[in-house]
Amino acid sequence: MEPYRSRVVEPIRVTTRAEREEYIRAAGYNPFLLAAEQVMIDLVTDSGTSALSVAQWAAMHGSDESFTGSRSFEKFQEVARELFGHRHVIPTHQGRAAEHLLAQAVLRPGDVVLANTLFATTRQNFEEAGATCRDLPIREALVRGSDHPFKGNIDLKALEAELAAAGERARLVVLTVTDNSRGGQPVALANIRSASELCRRQRVPLWLDAARVAENSFLNTLRAPECAGMTARQVARETFALVDGLFMSMKKDGLGNVGGVMALDDDTWAEAIRHRLLVSEGIPSAGGLAGRDLECMRVALDEMFDADHLAYRIEATAALGQELEQAGVPVLTPFGAHAVYIDGRAFCPHLPDEQLPAWSLSVALYLESGVRGWETGNVMMGRLDPATGQWRWPELDLLRLAIPRRVYSQSHLAYVARAVGELFERRSEVRGLRFVYRPPALPQFIARFEPVGGG
Numbered sequence: 001m002e003p004y005r006s007r008v009v010e011p012i013r014v015t016t017r018a019e020r021e022e023y024i025r026a027a028g029y030n031p032f033l034l035a036a037e038q039v040m041i042d043l044v045t046d047s048g049t050s051a052l053s054v055a056q057w058a059a060m061h062g063s064d065e066s067f068t069g070s071r072s073f074e075k076f077q078e079v080a081r082e083l084f085g086h087r088h089v090i091p092t093h094q095g096r097a098a099e100h101l102l103a104q105a106v107l108r109p110g111d112v113v114l115a116n117t118l119f120a121t122t123r124q125n126f127e128e129a130g131a132t133c134r135d136l137p138i139r140e141a142l143v144r145g146s147d148h149p150f151k152g153n154i155d156l157k158a159l160e161a162e163l164a165a166a167g168e169r170a171r172l173v174v175l176t177v178t179d180n181s182r183g184g185q186p187v188a189l190a191n192i193r194s195a196s197e198l199c200r201r202q203r204v205p206l207w208l209d210a211a212r213v214a215e216n217s218f219l220n221t222l223r224a225p226e227c228a229g230m231t232a233r234q235v236a237r238e239t240f241a242l243v244d245g246l247f248m249s250m251k252k253d254g255l256g257n258v259g260g261v262m263a264l265d266d267d268t269w270a271e272a273i274r275h276r277l278l279v280s281e282g283i284p285s286a287g288g289l290a291g292r293d294l295e296c297m298r299v300a301l302d303e304m305f306d307a308d309h310l311a312y313r314i315e316a317t318a319a320l321g322q323e324l325e326q327a328g329v330p331v332l333t334p335f336g337a338h339a340v341y342i343d344g345r346a347f348c349p350h351l352p353d354e355q356l357p358a359w360s361l362s363v364a365l366y367l368e369s370g371v372r373g374w375e376t377g378n379v380m381m382g383r384l385d386p387a388t389g390q391w392r393w394p395e396l397d398l399l400r401l402a403i404p405r406r407v408y409s410q411s412h413l414a415y416v417a418r419a420v421g422e423l424f425e426r427r428s429e430v431r432g433l434r435f436v437y438r439p440p441a442l443p444q445f446i447a448r449f450e451p452v453g454g455g
C-alpha cells in the first residue's frame, strides 16, 4: 500500500479522445506543449512534481526570508554538510543551474569530460563551455533485455583508457546516479569506488550527478551483496565519501518543486562557482531560492531516505513494469526506481527511425488515454551529422513513463498499464511523425511535428 495518505486533493479533468486529438494537433504533436490540464495522468517527469509532506510544509512556514545569512540557509547547510561530508555547500535554483555554474567556473575549451552517461542539460552546459564530453556506459546498458543489476555502471576499462588518452585535458569525470538517460539504471557502489581510484590516480576530480542518489543507494541495498543490511543513507554516505563533489537537482529524490545544491571541498573551485553564482543566480546563501525552499530541501534530505518510501516506490514502479511485460510490451529491464521505459523501435517495428518511433508512441498513448510520457530517444538524442548530412540515432529509442513521488495511486498506474497494453494490441496503428521544426538545442521542449502522410 501507499505509505502515505492524502489530505489535499487535486481534481483530474477527464477528457475525451476527440478533445485530445484537438489538443495534440494544436500542440504541434509535441506532448511537452500541451497544457497540464489537458493531461489526465502526467508521467512526463518525476522532477519538481512530488507531493510535499506535512513536515516540509511546516518547515516552510517557519522560514527566515532575510536577504543574506538567513537561519534557513544555516540550517540547510548544517544538514547538507553532515549528509554529503563536503565543506562547501552551495544552493542553486535547480540542477541545471548547478551544472551551468560548474561548467562556467571550471571548464575551458579543449577540456575532456568523461561520464557513465551525462543527462541532456549537463552535456549541453559542458559542451557550451567548450568541453568534449564522452559517455562510457557498460555494454549491457545498451541491451534492452540484459539483466545486469547495475546497468548504470561506467565502463572502467574505457574510463582508464580515455583518462590516459586525454592526459592533461581530462578535467572531470561525472557519474550520473541513477542513469536517467539510459533507463534509470543504478550504479554499483563498487563501480563508484573503482572509478574513484582511477580518478585519484590520474588526479582528475570525480563528481556525482546526485539527482537520484537515494534511489540509487536503495537499489544497492537490494542488489549489491556488499550493501546487504545497510540503509540507503549509509550507502549514500559511502558514495559521497568517494567523490570530490556533487551537483544535485533537488526536484527528484530531493522531493522539492524547485531547488538544487552543490557540495565540494576544493576552495578554488568553490570560490569560482560562488563568483559565477553571484553574477547570474543570487547570493551564495540562497542560490536564487527563497528561505522556504531551503527549509523544504532541508527536510527532504532526511525524508528521501525513508525506507518505507523507497521500498514502496521501487515496488510500485516494478509492478507497473511487470504488468507491461506480461502484456508483451517491450520494456527495459531490470526496472529502476523512477520510471518504466518502453522500447519505441520494438513497439513500433513498422516505423523507421526517421518516423521517430518512441515519440510517435508517446503521442499515440496520449490520444488513447490522456497519459503523457517523455521520449528519451531519437528526438532528444538524434544528431544530424554535418559532414555526411545523415542522422545519427541513439542506441535506444525509449518512451519513459516517469512516476512522480507520492502523487499517483496504484489505481492510476493500473489505468496506465491497461492503456499501454491495449495500445500494444493495436500497435500497427501507431502513426509515424516527422519534424516540422527542430531547434538546434534541446529539441524535445519546443520542436513541432506532423503525421507522416498528413492528417
Ligand SMILES: Cc1ncc(COP(=O)(O)O)c(C=O)c1O
Binding pocket: 047, 094, 095, 096, 097, 119, 121, 122, 176, 178, 180, 209, 211, 249, 250, 251, 259, 260
Ligand atoms: C540526471 C539528471 N541530471 C540533471 C537534471 C537537471 O535538473 P533540473 O531539472 O533540476 O535542472 C535532471 C533532470 O531534469 C536529471 O534527470
